[in-house]
Amino acid sequence: MHARHSRLIGILVCALALAALSCGKEPGFERVPDAKVDARQRLLAEDFAKAYFGRMREGRFEPLGDEATAEMRSALTPERQKESYESLVKTIGGFESLAYAETWRGNANGNTIFRFRARFGTQEPEVRVVLDPAGKVGGFWVKPWKDGLE
Numbered sequence: 001m002h003a004r005h006s007r008l009i010g011i012l013v014c015a016l017a018l019a020a021l022s023c024g025k026e027p028g029f030e031r032v033p034d035a036k037v038d039a040r041q042r043l044l045a046e047d048f049a050k051a052y053f054g055r056m057r058e059g060r061f062e063p064l065g066d067e068a069t070a071e072m073r074s075a076l077t078p079e080r081q082k083e084s085y086e087s088l089v090k091t092i093g094g095f096e097s098l099a100y101a102e103t104w105r106g107n108a109n110g111n112t113i114f115r116f117r118a119r120f121g122t123q124e125p126e127v128r129v130v131l132d133p134a135g136k137v138g139g140f141w142v143k144p145w146k147d148g149l150e
């Protein structure tokens with residue numbers, strides 16, 4: 001990936017990072033073995049990301065529903081969704097697919113992080129969906145793929 005693309009993706013990461021998690025290493029998080037991943041929550045996270053990007057690919061930018069926290073709904077307005085997606089398209093291409101990679105759980109905050117490897121054009125960034133303890137989407141990222149939680 002070109003330096004310019006990395007820089008733009010970094011900007012998008014901060015624009016889409018709507019949870020109380022930082023962009024650095026996540027102390028207090030541990031990887032959940034695949035056999036112990038809550039299948040219902042995994043499907044909720046995956047369905048959220050696929051529906052979100054699917055709508056955008058079709059040019060539809062809509063308010064988030066009850067599947068997201070109030071903070072996410074107010075921060076990720078249709079206007080911000082459109083700006084973010086247009087930047088993604090210009091930087092790495094349009095959304096094509098999403099595949100589950102792994103799950104991490106916060107020891108202190110109870111958040112669960114679902115990591116997906118996505119395809120946007122020729123790039124394969126991470127799409128990260130964070131569910132709060134109530135099962136609501138409380139964070140959403142698109143960032144360059146790195147092994148491990150960073």
